[in-house]
Amino acid sequence: MTVGEAAPQVGALLRGLDPDRFEQRLYAGPVEPGEPDYRRLRAADVPVRVLPELRRTGRPADHLRALAALVTAMREFRPDLVHSHDPLSGVLGRAAAVACRVPIRVHSFHDHPRAHRRSSTSPRQVPAVEWAFARTSSALVAVNAQVRDELLAARIGRPDQYTVMPPGASLSPVPDRAEARRRLGLAEAGPVVASVGPVNAVKRLDRVLTVARAVRRRMPDARFVICGEGDRLAETVAAAEADNLAVTFLPWRPDVETVYAAADVVLLTSDHEGTPLALIEAAQAGRPVVATDVGGVAEVVRHERTGLLCDRRDLDGLCRAVLRLLGDAELRRRMGWAAAADTREAFGTPRLVAATRDLYHRLAMARGGWTPEYAEPVPMLARAR
Template sequence: MKPDNRIRVMEIIARMNVGGPATQVAGLCERLDSDEFDHRLYAGYVDGGEGDHLNLRDTLIPVHRIPGLGRSVRPADYRALRRLVAAMREFRPHIVHTRTGKAGALGRLAVRLSGVDAARIHVFHTPLPRGRPSRLRRSLRVRPQRFVTARFVAAGCDRLVTGGFNVRDDLLSAGVGRLEQYVVIPPGVQLGPIPDRMAARRSLGIPADVPVVAYVGRLSRVKRPDRFVEVAREVLERMPDCRFLICGGGELREEVERAIRPVWDSFRLLGWRRDVETVYAAADVLLLTSDNEGTPLALVEAGMAGVPVVSTRMGSVDEVVRDRRTGLLADPDVAELTDHTVRLLKDPSLARRMGEAARRWTTRAFGVDRLVTDTEALYRSLCGVPR
């Protein structure tokens, strides 16, 4: 029987769809010291068309379901708020730990309405755009409600967590929170066993001797799969035997299918997979083409698999990828991304050196045990702090 003087943590996330937030939550749920922490997860349901992290990873994590706490904002959200208030009054958490904007906003309101004396932590996984454009330009590029929500959530928090310093600085420059609220905790990942390269290629139907470029992530606007396809076409002009793996799904899947139809035989659309390690094992390069990123777990996973990456220089990407040592970074420019990709594909010894350096770096800096240690220390620091 667990001791009854444990620190009670109520973790709230909108949904456990495949991606960085769900991976982090799962790692904490599985590894936090249960003798010291009573950690409970509250989440909505995954929308149709998205991969469910818990199902794909066969993760047996208890989840307290909150209907309505999903991706979209709906008039019925007040029901989710009522359920959160009731859950807080029953659980009496010492700490309420929220992720994603909707969960953060409802979590803040629920703390106020429930009357519990809980410390508040919110994690910003998705950053605001990099750079410091004028207020007018920024307001045109990002939905105003995203800023309003971020500032509302930050104002009610004891601590704000980001996965990288660049993301923290971008949020501060946008007026979200105060410096003393922020704690930087890099993500933590544990990748499964990496299969043999040839076996991985056979299972995916790829020839053993062709160059392979992989995309791992959601097929969404911000990830720019259209730019990935543009780069692929340019690479094929120089290396016609190259193959491209797209591992993931999302609202742009049909659009991607139409775009690759003229070069269909060069692509494999894999959807969401349980065995993402197979995709990394089969690849020579991982290509990330996003317009905006936080601290992308696909880059961490690729590094742990010994795969060098080519990526746009966004968010805290340069805190994961050591440019010209573990991969190559570029502006969001098709020509530059193409040149970097072809360079690694045509120089296997360079790719191998970068991949090995990436394996050493990511294993040391982004292990899940380090994430758990940092998070436990954050929880302890907030117990007994006046609010």
């Protein structure tokens, strides 16, 4: 339940699926030291059963203990369906489900599994492991068409197993710009560019600093905000201070909508992405985006309609795009309005819950576990009542 794409999706399902139709249990590993806890920040109401051994940095013996704990839990709960997220949990969850003869097994890919560099599994082993476990799965969920196509190209799963299901996000009411800047301690006047997300190697915050240098040469009153935490935070802060850049660093906030509301432009500079929640949230807040055209970004940001996309190697292009938006208030307004309109339904939480419910229902019906007149479904270690 660290801050990232999977935790908000799982939280939405725990909250959104009808409790009269679904009994759910969520198992997760502990949040690692230095990582932000999504449950503490934005999902205190979501019940989680923590398995101390279920950790990415654990040893093989810890993984075996986590597997044994999951087998014990499934034998006690006797679920109709197990839905796993995250590479390690996908392996252990499906292994336990096979051992316990759980009839329906679903796994979600929030990115290509090789993108998870912190996994203890060697990159060379990933395709073989996922190939084997795909054969045990009733259905596979990909957050976008590109992730699905990359997995199929790696011979992970069959086309008929896949459902493309974009993530869903729901922001709290967005404050007005002046109030948001007051809350964050920012000057009411002057342009603000915000970057929201983990501060790690993949997100390439060094590019944000490069853009900040270029923009401030043209617009000295421009300010940049970086909201997030991660293993590259200290060096990013040091680099910003060394160049005397006007960058405000914020920790993860439960009211992330305040950060978007304070910004004129949202910037994402990643080397790789699945379907980034930060861009969905920025769009829902009515903010235009400048982003590197990687992963599923183009499925969220429509170039020249809701934002501007650049090649990840084109730093000059990123700088020009940010300057173009900061210099054209009408273009920002038009793109922000289009972004909010495009994402309201396509990437809303109700759509995610409904799509997941329908998937579970289809799988249960196919196995004779649900009658047409009763219609509706089963999640996360879920048992029909």
